[in-house]
Structures are given as C-alpha cells and as structure tokens.
Amino acid sequence: MFSFPLTGLGEQYDWATFEDGLKLAKENNKPMMLVIHKTWCGACKALKPKFAASEEILKLSSDFVMVNVEDDEEPEGSQFQPDGGYIPRILFLNSDGVVQPDLINTLGNPQYKFFYSNALMVTEAMKSALKALGGSRNDEL
Template identity: 35%
Template structure:
C-alpha cells in the first residue's frame, strides 16, 4: 500500500538546481552521475555519491551537514555526485546492495564501482549515515581518502 504524503507540503515543481542548492552548491561542487565517474577518472579521485529523494525528511535533515567547513574541504579531494532516487531510479537501484532507501552515502572508485567496505558500519542499512551531525560523513570521506581505491 502506498504511503500517503501531503502534497501541499512539497512544491509541485522544483528545479534540479534548487534541489542541489540545498546541499551547499556554494561550498561543494556537485556532479551528476553521468559526469561524475568521467571526472573522477581524469582527476584520479574517489567518488562520494549521495542518493536522496526530494520528499524524504531525513534527506532534508541531512542537508545541514554539507555546510560544515570540514565537509567542504574534504569535498575538494573527492568527486561529489548527487542522485535523485525517483528521477534516476535505474542508477539508484543499481547502487542498492542492501535496499533502495534514502539517504544513502556511498564511496565509489573513480570507475564507479561501489566500495562496499566503506560504509556506516551498521549491519542493516549499511550506507545510511546519521543525519544530525557531520561527524560520520567526515569519517567516511576521510576513510575513502586513506584507502587507495
């Protein structure tokens, strides 16, 4: 049975730029999935991929961690990719080894291969990070940089 969501709480049309802006596009360069792996290969950087949905309250809460200065600094050493679970469902499902939940924070090789060992450490929802503080995201990004992918 579908979950009812009050439509009046969400704008009927939100541009891709407006959605991405909520994840700190002033301090972080976000890429689409189509361009992320190509750029990562050229620059020799791992990819941080965030799969999110516009209707997800946890995704909305997660936005604030991307304004943390340490996250901004680390973002310069990785390629950040933002995927909309609903608009890019094929990509979301391709990177859903333990479910198509959101938000999912994943580290990929420059070729776009999921690095399964770089996860939240949970036994379930391995790619879900706590959304209320930047510490777990910072830890994940630092581990991605320490391991030669």
C-alpha cells in the same frame, strides 16, 4: 564547475551529475562520493542542512568528485543499493566508477550501512574512503 540545480546539500560544493562525475573521477584519478536522496524524504531533509553547514565535509570534498542524485536521477543497478534502497544513502566509488561496498558508515546502524544522519558520520566515512582509495590528504588522515 557545473551548472547544477540546488538540492539543499550546499551550493559551495563542486557538484557534478552522475554521468559527468564518472568521467571526472577517471580523468582526475579521484574517488567519487555519491549522495542519493529524494525530495520527499524526511531523513534526507534533516541531513541536508547539516551537510551544507559542515566545514569539514567541504574541506574533504576537494579530494572527491562530488555527486548528488535526487529522485529519478538515481542510477539503476543493484550495486547502488548494496543493502537496500533506503535513503539517504552515501556510496563511495573508486576512480573507475566501481561502488566500494566495504566503505560504510561505521558510526551508524549496521543494518543500514550507507545511511548517514549527521556530519560526523559523513566526515568519518570520507576519511576512511580517502585512506582506502587514495587522495591528496591521505597522509594527513
């Protein structure tokens, strides 16, 4: 879909830049999954191979506009840090580009609601986001 630099999260995903992702979400009436990470972050480095290897994340990704931002690509604004600026964070946005602060990692530390450390956490959040925001797999979830 786009020419996108490899960031370790998996080249098999149709990654978009944040700006393009906002347009695609609106045009296709799809929610956006926004992965915020840094090149120097140990927790980010630990998540990347798990994310990249997950068949379930890949399957669910077709119902989202997939965006990952690294280092200075992170969008500005408090809405992108609902409970802090820790990393990695995964946020879900509706098709109008509005962050959904109620779509959190229910399997993780409640102090860091948008922090994910394994594929199961990510897939469960993706399923919750699809139930809340719609998507073609909504009936299967």
